[in-house]
Amino acid sequence: MIDVNLIxxxxxxxxxxxxxxGKDIDFTAFLQLDEQRKQIISQVEQMKAQRNKVSAQxxxxxxxxxDVAQTIAEMKALGDEIAKQDAELGKVNEQIRDFLxxxxxxxxxxxxxxxxxxxxxxxxxxxxxxFDFQPKDHVELAKSLGLIDYERxxxxxxxGSWIYTGLGARLEWALLSYFIDSHDQKGYxxxxxxxxxxxxxxxxxxxxxxxxxxxYQLANAEGNKFLLPTAETALVNYYRDEILAESQLPKKFxxxxxxxxxxxxxxxxxxxxxxxxxxxxxxxxxxxTTPEQSDAAFEEMVGMACGLVEGLGLHFQxxxxxxxxxxxxxxxxxxxxxxxxxxxIYKEVSSASNARDYQxxxxxMRYRRESDKKLDYMHTLNASGLATSRVFPALLxxxxxxxxxxxxxxxxxxxxxxxxxxCPVKK
RNA sequence: GGAGAAAUACCCAAGAGGCCGAAGGGGCUCCCCUGCUAAGGGAGUAGUACGAGUGAAUCGUAGCGAGGGUUCAAAUCCCUCUUUCUCCGCCA
Numbered sequence: 001m002i003d004v005n006l007i008x009x010x011x012x013x014x015x016x017x018x019x020x021x022g023k024d025i026d027f028t029a030f031l032q033l034d035e036q037r038k039q040i041i042s043q044v045e046q047m048k049a050q051r052n053k054v055s056a057q058x059x060x061x062x063x064x065x066x067d068v069a070q071t072i073a074e075m076k077a078l079g080d081e082i083a084k085q086d087a088e089l090g091k092v093n094e095q096i097r098d099f100l101x102x103x104x105x106x107x108x109x110x111x112x113x114x115x116x117x118x119x120x121x122x123x124x125x126x127x128x129x130x131f132d133f134q135p136k137d138h139v140e141l142a143k144s145l146g147l148i149d150y151e152r153x154x155x156x157x158x159x160g161s162w163i164y165t166g167l168g169a170r171l172e173w174a175l176l177s178y179f180i181d182s183h184d185q186k187g188y189x190x191x192x193x194x195x196x197x198x199x200x201x202x203x204x205x206x207x208x209x210x211x212x213x214x215x216y217q218l219a220n221a222e223g224n225k226f227l228l229p230t231a232e233t234a235l236v237n238y239y240r241d242e243i244l245a246e247s248q249l250p251k252k253f254x255x256x257x258x259x260x261x262x263x264x265x266x267x268x269x270x271x272x273x274x275x276x277x278x279x280x281x282x283x284x285x286x287x288x289t290t291p292e293q294s295d296a297a298f299e300e301m302v303g304m305a306c307g308l309v310e311g312l313g314l315h316f317q318x319x320x321x322x323x324x325x326x327x328x329x330x331x332x333x334x335x336x337x338x339x340x341x342x343x344x345i346y347k348e349v350s351s352a353s354n355a356r357d358y359q360x361x362x363x364x365m366r367y368r369r370e371s372d373k374k375l376d377y378m379h380t381l382n383a384s385g386l387a388t389s390r391v392f393p394a395l396l397x398x399x400x401x402x403x404x405x406x407x408x409x410x411x412x413x414x415x416x417x418x419x420x421x422x423c424p425v426k427k
Numbered sequence: 428g429g430a431g432a433a434a435u436a437c438c439c440a441a442g443a444g445g446c447c448g449a450a451g452g453g454g455c456u457c458c459c460c461u462g463c464u465a466a467g468g469g470a471g472u473a474g475u476a477c478g479a480g481u482g483a484a485u486c487g488u489a490g491c492g493a494g495g496g497u498u499c500a501a502a503u504c505c506c507u508c509u510u511u512c513u514c515c516g517c518c519a
Contacts, residue, residue, distance in 0.1 A: 041478050045488045052488090055500045059445045068499085075499035223509090243474090375475080 001100050001361040008034065017106050020113040020323035030099050037092045044085040051078055101203070102210055105358040107323035108332040118322035119335075125306065126315035128339060133402040137342030138393030141400055146425040147171065160263065160278040167422050171395075171408070172281060174415035175388045176256060179283040182308055183254040183385060188285065191255040193234030199224035201237045204363030206329030206355070216260050231255035231284040232382040236355075239288060239378070240363040246370045249378065250289040250297055254385060257282065280389035287381045290367065291357070294379035298354045301383035302334050305350040308386055312409045314398055315339045317346055331356045336386070338394040349390040352383030 006014050011027040018025050054075055061068050112118045142148035147168025153161045164172050184190060196218060202208035207215065207229065216227040228234055235255050244251075259282050285304060287297045302318070309316050316338040326333040330353035337346030357377035360366070366375045399407045404424045408416060 038478070041488080045478060048489090049487055051499075055445075058499065062445095072499045079499065 001358060002103060002106055003357075003361070004034070004100065006106075007031070014106070017109075018104070020107050020111065021104060021326075022113075022115060022324040023104065025103070030096070033092055033096055033099075037089065037096060040085055040089045040092065044082060044089060047078055047082050047085070051075060051082065098209070101208075101362070104328035105206075105326075105331050105355060107326060108354075111321070111323040111326070111332060113324070114322045115324035116322070119319045119325055120322075121317045121319050122334075123306070123318040124316070125310050125318075126313070128315060129341060129398050131341075131400075131402075135341055135397065135400055136404070138340070138396045141396040141404075141406060142168065142393070144404055144424045145396075145406060145422050147396075147422070157278075160276070162277065167416075167419075170416050171412070171422070172388055172392060174408075174412040175386075175391055175395075176281060176283060177415045178311070178411055179308060179385055179388075180254075180256065182311070183283070183285065183304070186252075186304060188252040188254045191231075191235060191238075191253050193228070193231055193255050193257060195228050195257055195260075196221060196225045197228050197233060197237070199226070200240070201228075201233050202226060204240055204359055205233045205236050206327075206359060206362065207233065210328065213264065214262055216262060227260035228257060229261045230259050230282060230382075230384075231257040232286060235284065235286040236359050236380055236382070237363060239365045242365060243375060244288070244365075244367040244378070246290060246367050249367055250287050250293050253286045255284050255286065257284075259387075277389065280387060282387045282389070283385050285352075285383040285385040288365070289379045289381065290369075291376070291379055294354055294356065294381060297379075297381050298332070298352065301381060301385070302352045305336055305352055305383050305385045309336060309338060309349065309391070311411050312391070312395065314391070314394055316349070319346075327351075327353070329353075329355050329358055331358065338391065339398065340394055341397045347390060347394070348387075349394070350384040350386045353381065355380045355382070 002014075007027055007030065011031060015025055015027065054071060058068050058071060058075075061071070112120065136144070139148075139150070143150070145168070146166055147164065149163040149165050153163040156163070180190065199208065202212070202215065215229050218225040218227065234257065235253050238253070239251075259280050261278060263276055263278060285301050287294075287301065289297045306316075306318060316336055319335045319337055321333045321335060333351055333353040335348045336350035336352075338349045339345075340347050356379050359380045360377040365378050365380070367378050368375055395409070396406050399409070401407060401421075406422045408420055408422065413419060
């Protein structure tokens, strides 16, 4: 949610900032509603003040032995009018709230306008691997090495599901362990959140009400629960409706969770195997900061995510996303795109974003400033660190050898009993 | 899943339709006394959101877990929900 005053003060300027996202938003009707709201509030509060005043007098009049029937009748009428106006106000407020909740975040000023085509690669690590043999894609590799069972995954849970088996499970787990150890060394606190979250979590994160269909809703759970699409959705709600002291910030967390996404209507046919599934593993970095701290925090988190991929020795590029390609809740996003040889494209394994105060406003998460003791909204930031299930296929493809084996990166070996190489299984 | 109890300000806690924005403690802040890591006395201590006003002050409205309802008037009565605790059952 953005600051309403921005719209009140200069709707044209805000409209222009949204145009960078490719969204033309007309605030005329909203501003009328906003005026209407103020009018009703003034009226209804005057009436309530009157009612409070007279109600306080009634017991005194009674004590004095006066007849209060007439006064009570008047107050009854006033009460009815108040109820009517309150209902009207409720409706207006609801419309205002809905409008604001559906507004995306304002993109940072320095972002290029437009969509994907205007994303800018700003850093590259390593280079495209070259093979003096016919390289396999990750699906073939995972099968021949006995790491993934796609068929039985589909048998159990349908298209878009797979099962890690044996060394495949070990490798996935090794990646997670590597990420976890790295983040812990940087002073981030490990969190394991619930996977089933209440509706308000989605509201704060910015997924709801606009993108309710992107997640799995739990039909017979108590309350309005859904399966989290990322640990961010949980972590961003940790301090919902709370006020922290400035000295407590920044708060640095990372969480692991399986992530569940419907991916309805996705490009699954061109994305074989584990590139896009309904369930995948991801470690997520998260920070709560003051506005002054958030730029530095963003750089730190991008750096950590890049560091992980570099530690694995995988070729990737870092892209600064154009305004229209940032997700709705985010003011700026950098993607780490890892190279997938079989597709000859770069695929996102990490998305680092600064939401600024957008999520904090939705979740009412504030801090008290030292300087003037006033309350202000925190900034929230997140970065995948990393999506294991995207790194896995890139790793298989980039580190495959002519004999069909895959070399395990140095940093993962201690998590796999020192194993250096995974070799094809004999049938 | 079944039965019961509870939710009040930073913390503990009173409160049972109007005199309650809320007694009393504790803590914290300031002041006095004393004088020196003790004790005593006094004062202050909802924060917040919204509206009006404005450099400010100030006024109003909401707010006793949340949301509804009854009433001229609700912390107080009624309904729904959430959370916590105790007991039983079941289970990793």
